[in-house]
Structures are given as structure tokens and as C-alpha cells.
Amino acid sequence: MSSTTGDLAAGHHGHDHGSYLTAKRGLMSWLFTLDHKRIGMMYLGSILTFFLVGGLLALAFRVELATAEPDLFTGSTYNRLFTLHGAIMVFLVLVPSIPASLGNFLLPLMLGAKDVAFPRLNLLSFHIYMLGAAFLVFTLLAGGVETGWTFYTPYSSTTDSAVVSALMGAFILGFSSILTGINFIVTIHKMRAPGLTWLRLPLFVWASYATSLIQVLATPVIAITLFLLVFERTMGIGIFDPALGGDPVLFQHFFWFYSHPVVYVMILPAFGVISETVSIHSRKHIFGYTAIAASSVAIAAIGFLVWGHHMFVSGQSELAGTIFSLITFGVAVPTAIKVFSWVATMYKGSIELNTVMLYTLSFLFIFAIGGLTGLFLATLAVDVHMHDTYFVVAHFHYVMMGGTLMGFIAGIHHWWPKMTGRMFPELPAKIGALLVFVGFNLTFFTQFVAGSRGMPRRYHEYAPEFETWQFLSTVGSFVLAAGLFLTLFYLLWSMKGGAKAPKNPWEAKTLEWETESPPIEHNFAGQVICRTGPYDFDEIDTSRA
Amino acid sequence: MSNGIENESEVAAGHAHGDHPAFLAHHFHDAPQQKSAVKFGMWLFLVQEILFFAGLFMAYFAFRALYPETWLAAHELLDKRMGAFNTVVLLTSSLTMALAVRACQLDDIKGCVRYLWITIGCAFGFMIVKYFEYSHKFHVGTLPGKFYTYEGIEGGAPELFFSVYFMMTGVHGLHVVIGIGIMLWMIMGPLRRGKVSSQYYALVENVGLYWHLVDLIWIFLFPLLYLVR
Numbered sequence: 001m002s003s004t005t006g007d008l009a010a011g012h013h014g015h016d017h018g019s020y021l022t023a024k025r026g027l028m029s030w031l032f033t034l035d036h037k038r039i040g041m042m043y044l045g046s047i048l049t050f051f052l053v054g055g056l057l058a059l060a061f062r063v064e065l066a067t068a069e070p071d072l073f074t075g076s077t078y079n080r081l082f083t084l085h086g087a088i089m090v091f092l093v094l095v096p097s098i099p100a101s102l103g104n105f106l107l108p109l110m111l112g113a114k115d116v117a118f119p120r121l122n123l124l125s126f127h128i129y130m131l132g133a134a135f136l137v138f139t140l141l142a143g144g145v146e147t148g149w150t151f152y153t154p155y156s157s158t159t160d161s162a163v164v165s166a167l168m169g170a171f172i173l174g175f176s177s178i179l180t181g182i183n184f185i186v187t188i189h190k191m192r193a194p195g196l197t198w199l200r201l202p203l204f205v206w207a208s209y210a211t212s213l214i215q216v217l218a219t220p221v222i223a224i225t226l227f228l229l230v231f232e233r234t235m236g237i238g239i240f241d242p243a244l245g246g247d248p249v250l251f252q253h254f255f256w257f258y259s260h261p262v263v264y265v266m267i268l269p270a271f272g273v274i275s276e277t278v279s280i281h282s283r284k285h286i287f288g289y290t291a292i293a294a295s296s297v298a299i300a301a302i303g304f305l306v307w308g309h310h311m312f313v314s315g316q317s318e319l320a321g322t323i324f325s326l327i328t329f330g331v332a333v334p335t336a337i338k339v340f341s342w343v344a345t346m347y348k349g350s351i352e353l354n355t356v357m358l359y360t361l362s363f364l365f366i367f368a369i370g371g372l373t374g375l376f377l378a379t380l381a382v383d384v385h386m387h388d389t390y391f392v393v394a395h396f397h398y399v400m401m402g403g404t405l406m407g408f409i410a411g412i413h414h415w416w417p418k419m420t421g422r423m424f425p426e427l428p429a430k431i432g433a434l435l436v437f438v439g440f441n442l443t444f445f446t447q448f449v450a451g452s453r454g455m456p457r458r459y460h461e462y463a464p465e466f467e468t469w470q471f472l473s474t475v476g477s478f479v480l481a482a483g484l485f486l487t488l489f490y491l492l493w494s495m496k497g498g499a500k501a502p503k504n505p506w507e508a509k510t511l512e513w514e515t516e517s518p519p520i521e522h523n524f525a526g527q528v529i530c531r532t533g534p535y536d537f538d539e540i541d542t543s544r545a
Numbered sequence: 546m547s548n549g550i551e552n553e554s555e556v557a558a559g560h561a562h563g564d565h566p567a568f569l570a571h572h573f574h575d576a577p578q579q580k581s582a583v584k585f586g587m588w589l590f591l592v593q594e595i596l597f598f599a600g601l602f603m604a605y606f607a608f609r610a611l612y613p614e615t616w617l618a619a620h621e622l623l624d625k626r627m628g629a630f631n632t633v634v635l636l637t638s639s640l641t642m643a644l645a646v647r648a649c650q651l652d653d654i655k656g657c658v659r660y661l662w663i664t665i666g667c668a669f670g671f672m673i674v675k676y677f678e679y680s681h682k683f684h685v686g687t688l689p690g691k692f693y694t695y696e697g698i699e700g701g702a703p704e705l706f707f708s709v710y711f712m713m714t715g716v717h718g719l720h721v722v723i724g725i726g727i728m729l730w731m732i733m734g735p736l737r738r739g740k741v742s743s744q745y746y747a748l749v750e751n752v753g754l755y756w757h758l759v760d761l762i763w764i765f766l767f768p769l770l771y772l773v774r
Contacts, residue, residue, distance in 0.1 A: 114572035117582045182589040190582040191572075220593045224600035228712065236691035237708040239604055244690050245702025250607055254600055514548055522571075526550045 019421060023521040034119035037519060039126050040105030041419065044412075047093055047101055048488075050133065051405075054088040057081050059481055061460070062443075066474040068464045078460035079146035080161070084139070086149030087166060091173045092133055094404055095262060098269035099215075100129070100180055102411045103208050105419060107184060109512035109519060110202050112193025112528030117186040125179035128172060135169030138162075148458065150255060153240035153248045157232045164233055171226040174219045177265070181215030184208055193511065195530035202510045202534040203292050207272025210296040214261045214268075214303065222258030225251065249314055256307035264303040266400055268296055270407025271338055274363055277414050278342045280508045281357040282349030285535045288341035295334035302331050312383045321380055328378035335371055339364065355429035356506075359410035362437045366406060370398030373448065388458075391451030397444045409436070409487065416491065417501030421518040424498055428490045435483025442476025510534045568745040580747050587751040591758050594720075598762055601713045605769060608705050615700035619707070620773035622687055622698075624678060628771040631674050632763065638667030639760040646753045649746035657749060658736055661728050664756065668725045675718055682707070713766055720759045727752055 020037045030038055061081045064072045073081065104122065108115050116122050139145060142162040147155055151170075156163050188201070188209050229251070231237045238244025240251040271292075279286040286292065308316055308324030342364060351357060373395040377383050386392060416424050447455075450469035455462060462470070504513040509532055515524050566576060573579040609616045641663040648656035686694030689711045693704035735741050735748055 116572075118586060119570075119572065121586075178593050182586055182593070185589055186582050186586045189585060190578055216589055216593050217596055220597035221600050224597050224716075227716075228600070228604070231712065232690075235689065237712065238690035238702075238704055239608075239708050239712075241690070244708075245608075245612070245705045246708075247607065247611070250604065254603070509548075511548060514550060524550050529549050529551055531548055 018521065019516065019518045020521045021421070021518050032123065034115070034123055035521065036104050036108050036116050036119065036122055037419075037523075039122050040101050040103070042126060043096060043104060043129070044101035044419075046129070046133065047097055050088055050092040052488075054085050054093055055481065055484070057085040057088070059477060061085070062474045062477040064460055065462075065470050067471070068462050068467045070461045073460060075460055076146055079148075079458070080144035082458060083145050083148050084136075087139075087145070087170070088136060089400075090149055090262075091170050092136060094266040094400055095173070095177055096129060096180075097266065097404060097408050098273060098411060099184070099208060099211055099265070100125075100176075102273070102408075102415060103184065103211075103269060104180075106415060106512055107187055107205065107208060108191065109418075109515065109523055110205050110510055111187065111191050112196055112511045112514075112524065112530060113187065113191035114522050114524070116183050117191055118183050121179050121183050125176040125183070128176040128179070132169045132171075132173035132176060135165050135172060139166040139169060150259070151226075151229060152255075153229065153232065153251045154242065156229065157241060164230055167226045167230050167233075171223055171230070174223045174226075177215045178219045178223075181212035181219070184212040185216065188212075193528040193530050196511070199290065199293075200530060200533050201293075202272075203275035203286065203289070203296075204269075204272035206293040207268045207275065207296045210300040211265050211268045211272075213297075214265050214300050218258045218261040218265075218304070221254060222262075225254040225258070228254075249311070249316065252311050252314055253307070256310045257304075260307040260310060261300070261303045263396075263400065264299055266404045267407075268299060270363070270404045270411075271296065273407045273411035273414070274342060274360055275338075276508075276510070277356050277360045277410050278345050278364075279535045280414075280506050281354060281360065282346045282351045283537055284345055284349035285533075285537065286341070287344035287347075288337070289533075289535070291337050292341050295337045298334040299331060302327065302334070306331060309378055309383070312380055313387055325378055325380050329375065332371070332375060339368060339371070355424070355426060355433055356410055356414045358430060358433040358437075359406050359413065362433065362440075363403065363406035363410060365437075366398055366402030366440065369445075370395060370403055373398065386451065388456055389451035390447040390455045390457055393457050394444045394447035394451055397447070402440055402444070406436075412491070414506070415512075416494070417505045418512060418517050418519070420495050420498075421501050421516075422494045422496075422498030423501050423505065424494045425490055428486060432483045432487040432490070435479055435486065437483075439476050439478070439480030439483050443473050443480055444476070446470075446473040446476065507537070509536055566744065568740060576745065580745070583747040584750060584754075587754050591754060594758055598713075598716070601709070601716065602765075602769075605709050605713065608702070608709060609773075612701050612705065615698060615703050615706055616773050618698045618700055619687075619703050620771060622682075622685075622695075623710070623771050624681070625771050627674050627678055628767050631671050632767050634667050634670050634674070635760045635763050638664045638671075639757055641667065642753045642756045646746065646750055649741055649749050650743055652743040654736060654739075654741060657741070658732055661732055661736075665725055665728050668721050668728075671721055672718065675714065710770055713770065717759070717762055717766060720762070724752075724756055724759055727755065 020035055023035075024033070030042060033039060061073070061078055064070070064078060070078075104116070139162045142165060145159075145161045145163050145166045147159060147161070147163060151163065151167065188205060192201075228237070228239055232240050232246075236244070238246045240246050240248050242248060275286060275292055306324055306328045308320055309328045312321050312325075373391070377386055377392060377395060413424060413429065416422070446469040450466045450473075451457075453466070455466045455469070501517040503515070503517050505517075506513075511528055511530060512519075514528065569576055569579055573582070641660045645657045645660035645664065648654070648660055682688060686692075687707050688694070688704075689708035690704050693707060695703070731749065731752055741749055
């Protein structure tokens, strides 16, 4: 292990190297900090808060959906609830989730750097995030929107709900995402410690790199699209309005040119987390390091060429549909490379079934289902039947909620000791993981069944034959919520009551574990020198493939 | 083999703490690292700018393909001389911007400020011409979407040409105005306070890169809007 570190760090303690949490005090020292770790923690707190808001909205309409008749809400209220659930979960939770919180906290630490390349820009992107969030919260208070999170024209340009503030919110949030992306790319290129070559980068860093590329290349397109839509609504410029010669399908092209790649912004960082946790908690060198790293970039690249699979029934040409379908199948290849590599990593490893590993296994199980059902939907003929049914809803929840959020929760647990300096209690954490897994599958697997039998999405009143599935789904959502609330409570409790975390509780080899838990304000007591690969565990050094 | 953290003062014989130049931020090792990071960040920002405009260009080409006759007829209503004049003005401003960067390399900060003022002057000239063009369109009613009142263009959806025209030139004009703001800030801030020298002028270079992109986008807008064939 890294014995050199201890001596030198001890020798350096003459200076005042307090933890980053206590280095400065007061609310302002947080809100205007340039420290990437504090910014990451503020993102984490904000994202989890909005996750709670989005989740409560979902619980509200799950109660409504428990029976076939409308009992609680009118159709319009129901539409507002699922729209805000979608918009909050996508723009305020999933897109920033792992990159902005864990990524911000970990990237400089993993690179052995003192900070990201542009700390002020990093703070600015957090402030922009809060401003965009304020717009979405205002939308909520101003009566909400009922367009669905996709804001399809011409409905979005004619309805009288609070579309403009929601669009402005998403527009502003886009810049937060772009600035984070630029910052991360430059940081990874320019801030690596001596000895940290590209092929020694932790796979989380590779995943963040691919994510950032998409953020920089795709987000500006949604920005201009939403900008045009704001003018469409306020000034009637007609670009998306067929009455003025405009084209609503153009909006769909613009929208999905961003919004398909952005699902990889959501899922790639989760892949990165899983690549770390599966190796470290199996005590085995990752299988296929280069393949996993390259497949992240490949997914980012191919992801730009598949947006048309959201538009198979929009009236785009059959040739275009066929080509988009084929390229979409192509995404499965690098994705499968990752999944097989993770499974192969566990093979003959000494797997520790701790909480992090439970979430990692949940991820693999759920993501496999989510990924494979994606192939159903990529198939033209099947999609014509399945589009706008609960099958689609279940598919993207398996990928986005089951994939991204399982990865996110796994990552939060894995790095919790580093971020807070405290261990979380294992027993409630395992119970929470079990509840989340059971609740999640009960909620959404039932939706695959209902959807494949024809239950359309976005209706609050439905045919009685779907009632059993819908009721089970509602029960599942409450089990899921119970698991997540339990997780929230023990994590909050552990910040005061948890056992003090050692420097490297999982005996990992990546650089973030070389510093104290929690890290000191400037990350490391001196210059970090990297001499090993990220997964060269001592006990298996000789046996690596 | 294991990773390690070495005491900074032992490792960094090359740059002991006292030697840090004032412009070097604490989280960078040395000046070349900071310079290359700052410039790389700007290039990435320009990439996202190009994609931001790409949406507008796509809308332009989509509707031009749908309504070719309208595009041909409507572009005759734009004043080619004013467009050409503005092209020359922006190209000149790009030259003076390049000269401003060169002045920094030669440690001629006063020269840099002088060239930036000329660039700002060109930018204002561009906006003034744009103002005359816009007000003419308000006068005759060649306006976007539902505000379009002009009669006399054959072909479908003439209002769309002007929607695209106003959005493209409007967003571009917004970039010109932002450019003026950034140049004023450079003159009042870093240049006045002596933060820029031949040792470190990445900020001026970045403003230059931004300005060249604004110019470059106009180089595409001018033929696409004013010189339709």
C-alpha cells in the first residue's frame, strides 16, 4: 500500500491542513467557494433535493394510477404532474447527477490535481444551475406545464400553461452543463499528475471524458432549439408552426439531436462508477480496461447518429428510419462490451457483498433488461406497436432510473467515506438496497407487461384490464420510496453518527484514496506522483490478465 | 510500486513558491500548463458556439430546400451593399484584433488598447448599419412570422425567410454586442491593472479567438442570406 504517503503527509502536518469541510466556515464560504469538492457537495445536495421533489410528484400520480378511474386529479393536473416529474428528473437530476456531484468532487482527486482547470467557471456553472432550477420551481408554482418534458410543437407553442418559464429553465440549465463539460475536458487533458498517463486513468475519468464531449457538442443545439421555441411562443416567428409554413418535425429533429445523446450523458457516468466499484469490490483487475475506455467514447460518438429512432412514427422517410434503426443496433455493441467486461471482472474475483456491490449487481441486472428492451424499440416494426406505450416508459426507467440512479447510489456509497469522512451503517444500507431493488422491479417490470398489452402512456384513466398491473406498479413505487427514504435517513445520520472513515476503506488504488478522508482543502499535502495502474491490487498483481 | 505524494518543496525545485509569477493560479503547476489550459478551454467554447449556430443554419437549409423560390425572391429585399460594407467592417476588425494580440506579444500594452478601441469602433459601425437595415424592414413590414405584412413576394411562407433572417442576424448581433462588452472589460480591467504582458496574454488571445469566430459566422451569413442563387 501507499506507505510513502503516510510519512510525508505526517511530516507536512506542520501547516494547517484541515479537512475541506471545516477549512472555512459560514454559508457564504460554501455558496461562493472555488473548491471543487464543496461545489460537488452542493450539487449533490441540490440534485438529491430535486430527486425528492420529482419522486414525490411520481408518487402522487402513481396513487392516481392505482385504479382505472380518475379519483384524485383531473386530466390536466395529471398532465402537469408527469410533465414536471419528467422535466425535473431529466434537467435537474439525471443530466447533472453523477458528473456535477461525484464528478466534480472526484475528478481532480483522481487526477492528482489541486482543482479543476477553471474553478471560477465551475462555481459559475453551479450558480447557473441554481438559476435554471429557480425557473423550473417558478414553473411549478405558476401552475406548471402539461406538454410533457419533450415540449413538442405545435402544442407547446399554443397551450396557455407556463411553457416559457420551463423553456427558460431548461435553456439556462444547458449552459451549466456545457460549462461543466468544457471544464472537465480541459481538466482531464491538462491537469493529470506526473505519471498518470491516459491508460492509467480510472475508468470513471474516461466515462466523464466521453460524457463531457457530449455535453459540449449536443447541449448547444437544444439551447438554440428552446431559444427558437421561446420566440415561437412570444413572437410567433413560425419556424415550428405549420400554419406559418414552419415544420413541427424540425423541432423533433432538433430536440432529439440533443435529447438522445443526452441519455448517454446520463448513463455513461454510471458506467464509469460501475467500472470502479465492480473491480474494487471484487478485488480483481478490471477485465478489458482499454475496451471499456474506448467503448465509452464509441458510445458517445455513435450516440450522435441515432436520434431518429425517437421519430419512427413522426413521418420521417422510411429510408431514414431504417438507417437510424440499424445505427441504433450499433450502440448495443460497445454497451455489451462493457457489460461482458464487468461480468468477466467478477468472475473468480473475491466479491464482497457489501452495499456498494449490491447496488452494482442491481445495476447490472436492471441495466441488462433496460438495454435489451431498447433493442426491441430500435426495431422498426416492433416500435410502431410499442411507441407511446408503457413499454417505452418501462424501458427508459430501466435505463435512466435503474441504470443511472443505481450507478449514482452505488457511487454515493462507494465515495461516501471519502466525501464525508464517515462510514455508513452496513445493515440498514443493505436493507435499503434490497427494498430499492424489489421496489424498482415491481414498479417498472409490471409496466413492460402492461405496455406490451397496449396500455398507452400519459393517460390518467385507462381500460380496467390494466388495473392489476397498474396497482402492482403503485405498490412497487411505495416499496421503492421506502428504500430510498431509509437510505436518505441513514446517510444523513452517518454524517454525525457514522464511524470515522479511514483514508482508504476499500483498499482501492486510484489516487483519490491517497489523501485524507475527508480530503484536505488543497486535496493533497504535496505533489502526487502516479506509479501504478488504477486497478493493480496488491494481492492480484501477478495474476492480472 | 505505489503511488505517492511528495513534499512540494522537494519536487518542485524548478518552481519554488517564491518564483510563482503573479498571473499563475494556485492550482496550476506552471505557466505553460495554465496557458495551454486557458486556450484549450476557449477552443472548446468556440466548438459549442458553432453548434449553437448550427441549429440556425439547419433551419435555414431546411426551409430553403422547402421554399427555394421564396428564398430567391425574399433575398432581393436585403440590401447587398450594406451587407458587403458590414463584411468589410468585420474583416477589418478581425485584423485590428490580430494586431492587438501581436501588440501584447511585443509588450506594447498601449498599442493593444489602441487596437482594441479600433475593433470596438468597427463593432459599433457594424451594429449601426444593422440598425438601419432592421429599421427599414420594420418600415416595409418584412418581419418574422405573424408580424409579416409585406406584399409582393411570390412563393410560399415568405415570413419564414425573415424569421430565419432575424434569428440568425439577431443572435449574431447579440454576439457582437457581447464582444464589445468583453473588449471594454479587457481594457478597463486586466489591461489597465497590468495583468497582461508578453509573458501572459492568453486572455487577449481568447478574446481574439472569440472575435474571429463572430467574424467567421458573418462570413457564412452574408452569402447565405444576401447572395442567394
